[in-house]
Amino acid sequence: MNTAQAGTLESMDCLVTVSQTAPGVGVKIKITGSSAVRFKSAMEKKTAEVIASMGVKDIDVSIQDNGALDIVLGARVEAAVKRMMGGDK
Amino acid sequence: MAKNALGREIPDFIEGYGKTKLFQGAFALKPEEGYRAGGKIRCVDSTCTDKRVRDIKAAITASGLKSGMTVSFHHHLRNGDFVVNMVIDACAEMGIKNLTLFPTALFGVHKKLIEHIKSGVISRIMGSVNGPIGQLVSEGGMDVPVVLRSHGGRPRAVVSGDVHIDVAFIAAPTADQYGNICGTQGKSACGSLGYAFTDAQYADCVVAVTDNIQPYPAAPVSISQLSVDIVVEVPSIGDPAGIVSGTTQVTRDPLRLLIAKYASELIEASPYFKEGISFQTGAGGIPLAVTAFMREAMIKKGIKGSFGLGGITGYFVELLKEGLVERLMDVQSFDLEAVRSIGENPRHIEISADWYANPWNSGAAVNMLDVVILGATEVDTNFNANVNTEADGALLHGIGGHQDTAAGAKLTIIAQPLLRGRIPCVTDSVYSVTTPGEVIDAIVTEYGITINPRRKDLLDACSAVKGFPLVPMEELVSRAHKMSGPTDPVETEDRIIGVVEWRDGTVIDVVHKLKK
Numbered sequence: 349m350n351t352a353q354a355g356t357l358e359s360m361d362c363l364v365t366v367s368q369t370a371p372g373v374g375v376k377i378k379i380t381g382s383s384a385v386r387f388k389s390a391m392e393k394k395t396a397e398v399i400a401s402m403g404v405k406d407i408d409v410s411i412q413d414n415g416a417l418d419i420v421l422g423a424r425v426e427a428a429v430k431r432m433m434g435g436d437k
Numbered sequence: 438m439a440k441n442a443l444g445r446e447i448p449d450f451i452e453g454y455g456k457t458k459l460f461q462g463a464f465a466l467k468p469e470e471g472y473r474a475g476g477k478i479r480c481v482d483s484t485c486t487d488k489r490v491r492d493i494k495a496a497i498t499a500s501g502l503k504s505g506m507t508v509s510f511h512h513h514l515r516n517g518d519f520v521v522n523m524v525i526d527a528c529a530e531m532g533i534k535n536l537t538l539f540p541t542a543l544f545g546v547h548k549k550l551i552e553h554i555k556s557g558v559i560s561r562i563m564g565s566v567n568g569p570i571g572q573l574v575s576e577g578g579m580d581v582p583v584v585l586r587s588h589g590g591r592p593r594a595v596v597s598g599d600v601h602i603d604v605a606f607i608a609a610p611t612a613d614q615y616g617n618i619c620g621t622q623g624k625s626a627c628g629s630l631g632y633a634f635t636d637a638q639y640a641d642c643v644v645a646v647t648d649n650i651q652p653y654p655a656a657p658v659s660i661s662q663l664s665v666d667i668v669v670e671v672p673s674i675g676d677p678a679g680i681v682s683g684t685t686q687v688t689r690d691p692l693r694l695l696i697a698k699y700a701s702e703l704i705e706a707s708p709y710f711k712e713g714i715s716f717q718t719g720a721g722g723i724p725l726a727v728t729a730f731m732r733e734a735m736i737k738k739g740i741k742g743s744f745g746l747g748g749i750t751g752y753f754v755e756l757l758k759e760g761l762v763e764r765l766m767d768v769q770s771f772d773l774e775a776v777r778s779i780g781e782n783p784r785h786i787e788i789s790a791d792w793y794a795n796p797w798n799s800g801a802a803v804n805m806l807d808v809v810i811l812g813a814t815e816v817d818t819n820f821n822a823n824v825n826t827e828a829d830g831a832l833l834h835g836i837g838g839h840q841d842t843a844a845g846a847k848l849t850i851i852a853q854p855l856l857r858g859r860i861p862c863v864t865d866s867v868y869s870v871t872t873p874g875e876v877i878d879a880i881v882t883e884y885g886i887t888i889n890p891r892r893k894d895l896l897d898a899c900s901a902v903k904g905f906p907l908v909p910m911e912e913l914v915s916r917a918h919k920m921s922g923p924t925d926p927v928e929t930e931d932r933i934i935g936v937v938e939w940r941d942g943t944v945i946d947v948v949h950k951l952k953k
Contacts, residue, residue, distance in 0.1 A: 360858055383859040385829040390922040415858020418922050 352431035355416075355424035362416040364428040367408040374406060375399055381413030394418045398425045407432075443821060443870055445946045453561070453581025454936050460943040463844050463875045468797050474598035477641045479666065486653075487614045488668045493527045493646070496669040497604075500642040504534045506603035509640060511633035512542035513608065513620060513769060517679025520608040520646050522549050523671065529558045539602060540564040541591065541632040541790070542835050546679060554579060563600065564591075565835020574934055575831040577950040583832065583935045585825060588768070589794025589801060589841035590940040592635040597797060599942055605640035607633045607665070608674045612647035613655035616665025620770075620787075621657065621780030623649030625675045628770025628779045629749075630659045634789030637664040648674045657780075659787060682772050687729050687752070688722030692854060692883050697726030699906055700810060700852045700881045705734050706899045707848050709807040712740055715762075716808040717747040717842055720771045723852050724810040728752055735761055746802055747793070747838055749785070754778040757785060766802050768793045768838075794841035796940050803838070803845025810850050811839055814857075815867050818910055820874025820889045822851060823867040825937055825948065828860040830927035832935045832948045836871055840940045843876040848895070852881040861917035863910075868927060870946045871937060880913070887913050928952040 350368040357363050362381065369376070377395050379388055395409055409425065416424070441447050441460040450456055458466070481488075490496050502508065508528075510521050521540065526549075528536060538559050543550070548569040553559045555578075563584040566574050574583050586594055594600045609618035610625045620630040625648055637643050637660045644667045645660075654662075688694060700723070704710055716731070718724035729752070735742065742762040745753040749767040751774030756762045765785040770776045779785045794801050813822040814834070822843075827833050843849040853862055863880065878895060880887045885906035888896050899905045928951070935948035 360856075383828075386924045386927070387859055387922065389925050394922075413859075415856075415860070417856075417859055417920055 350432050352428050354427035354431060357412060357414050360415045360417065360420065362411055362413040362421055362424055364424040365410045366425075366428045366432050368432060369406045369408055371406055375404070375409070376407070377409045377411070379411045379413060381411070382415050383413050390418065391421060394421050395425050398422050399429065402426065402429050404429055441944065443873055443945065445870060447944045447947060448933070451582060451933055451936060451947070454584065458943045460939045460945040463873055463939070466941040466943055468597060473596050474601065474639060476639050488616050488666065489614050490667055490669050493523055493669055493671065494531060496644045496646075496667050497524070497527055497531060497533070499667050500604045500644055502528070502533060502604045504536070507537040507539050507601060509539040509602045509605045509636045510541070511607060511630065511636065512540060512544065513627040513630060513632065514625065514675040514680050516544040516546045517676040518544065518546055518608065519673060519675050520606060521547055523646070524606050525550060525553050525558060529553055529556065534558055535560045537561040537563060539600060541588070543567065543570060567833050567835065571833040572831055575951050576953065577932060577934060579934070582933050585836055585935060585937045587794065587836040587840040587940045588632070588790045588838040589796055589803070590836070590938055590942065592789070592791040592795045593797045593940065594942060595635050595639045596791065596795065597942070602636055602640035604642045604644060605633070605636035606644050606646055607637060607660065609645040609647040610674070611649045611651055611655055612645045612668055613651050613653040614668060615653050616645055616662040616668050617653070617655045617658045618645050618647065618665065619655065619657050619659040621776065625649070625673065625677060625680060626776050626780070627680050628776035629767040629787045631768035631788055631793065632790045634660060635791045642666050644669060646671060646674055648672060681770070681776055687725045690722070693723050694726055695883050696852050696854065696881055697723050698730055699886050700727045700850055701730035701734060702905070703850060703879055703881060703886050703899065704731060704808055704848065706902045706905065707808070707895060708898060709848055710734070710740065713743045714740065714807050715742060715744045715746065715805060717745065717806060717846070718810045719748050720750050721812055723812070725750065725752055727810050727852065728756070732756060732761060746806055747842065749775040749779070751775060754785070757782065766793070794838055794845070794940070796841070796844070801841070801845065803841045806842060806846040808848045808850070809842040809846040810852055811843065812853050813851050813862065813871075815862050815864050816851055816877070816880050817864050817867045818914055820877045820880070821867050821870045822872045822877055823869050824871045825935070826869050830868060830929060830951050836937070840872045843872045844940065849876060849878045850881055851877060851879070855882040855884060855913070855917055856920060859921050861921045863914050863917045865914065869937060869948050873945070882913065884908050884913060884916060
């Protein structure tokens with residue numbers, strides 16, 4: 349299974365871990381951490397958008413958040429997915 | 438169910454709290470005609486020359502403490518305190534149950550109380566809850582709601598008879614055998630004993646717990662033999678490392694320094710920046726930096742202040758030594774320098790919480806205050822501030838002097854970053870209100886200074902300064918929204934787990950149980 353990570357656990361950042369899954373499994377997003385209680389919907393939406401824009405259909409995404417804004421979250425997800433696909437070693 | 442003056446829904450009756458009085462406005466409620474409450478009349482056998490008993494259990498027995506009573510504590514030993522746990526452990530072993538705990542504040546060191554809450558030794562808390570106890574309460578771990586009062590609201594409640602203290606336990610860094618105590622001497626020295634004074638005056642029985650017995654009469658005296666009934670010596674009342682911190686440091690974070698700089702500019706532009714200015718800044722990173730910037734400005738303009746108030750740090754002690762303030766009025770000494778200074782310098786005065794902040798006496802020190810710098814977890818477009826609940830809705834902080842200083846000071850400033858992590862500190866409506874916008878004059882963030890439109894005089898004074906960084910509230914809140922994105926609501930149940938009183942005893946807001 350192909351797994352990759354991007355980000356840190358610094359304040360206002362997040363650690364994104366992505367794993368390729370079997371075709372047909374779909375996009376699964378798990379969010380934990382400091383903003384999860386109040387920003388889960390917004391974070392899920394942003395993550396799903398980035399993944400869709402990259403044409404990925406089957407993936408497990410795990411986000412450990414420490415207060416990342418959407419712009420940071422999006423960049424971390426994009427970087428993790430690119431690493432998973434071998435675009436950024 | 439009725440709405441108070443801020444539009445918050447408050448039930449007429451809250452189980453475990455009683456009938457509620459609705460908040461009507463910061464200065465609306467006056468006490469009914471009547472007399473102050475008081476403790477029992479005492480009489481000591483004239484042959485008794487030593488009030489000491491063998492140990493804590495003997496003190497509890499002698500005090501007459503029984504199940505269902507109210508016990509009070511003060512928090513000057515902060516996170517180093519041994520006394521609260523020591524007394525409640527002993528009560529548990531003696532089979533005493535259903536106690537109402539009435540502390541001036543609790544700290545992380547008191548998380549041990551959770552077992553006593555679960556076993557029914559403590560059935561009610563009137564006072565701040567934080568950390569694990571706050572989490573437990575927020576999730577419904579207590580049957581009756583916690584009652585939160587400010588540093589001034591608490592003595593008001595005692596003096597006016599809302600709360601009757603059966604036994605007050607006072608941690609005494611120094612005591613003699615006849616009950617004269619003080620906080621500035623001894624291995625567990627904590628400086629001011631300000632919060633304990635009202636308890637000593639109004640409790641039915643007062644127990645001094647000490648680890649430093651001195652020959653009679655011990656001096657100096659903070660609380661005298663007149664109100665102390667029992668003295669008990671224990672090996673240690675606290676851990677010095679947790680009682681006082683080292684020198685408190687000014688923040689080095691450039692963002693916070695910028696906020697402090699803006700706050701200082703606001704003070705300098707205000708009509709209060711003149712000879713005799715008085716201020717309170719507490720011990721937080723930003724407020725301390727404001728003090729540092731103000732010091733420079735005072736030297737530059739040749740201005741001297743009259744007094745510094747509240748919790749005192751080494752930074753304030755420096756101002757006193759330099760002659761930049763004439764007096765310090767100290768209700769709580771935060772660090773070693775402050776403890777040393779209050780013991781040595783007669784211009785550094787110990788004041789009680791009643792003196793500091795009670796709205797219902799012949800005049801509290803906060804009324805004499807020009808400027809206060811405060812924080813808040815969130816502020817809304819009506820300038821209402823919340824310091825009690827966190828973003829997830831958990832009740833994790835006490836009120837402290839927030840309400841009292843805001844109500845008393847001529848210029849009340851809330852200074853803090855616009856976002857903490859992703860969580861905005863400025864919102865459309867705060868989750869729970871601690872202090873009404875009626876007494877808050879300005880919010881200072883890294884984006885500039887936002888002045889309450891109510892203070893047109895202040896707006897005019899600031900607009901007269903060229904290039905003054907004013908930001909309207911609408912702009913600030915829309916910026917916060919844009920950066921943080923939409924929030925999900927906090928999910929709660931109907932049950933009320935916390936009652937937030939305004940300093941006059943009316944209910945300003947309630948806090949609901951979190952949905953698991």
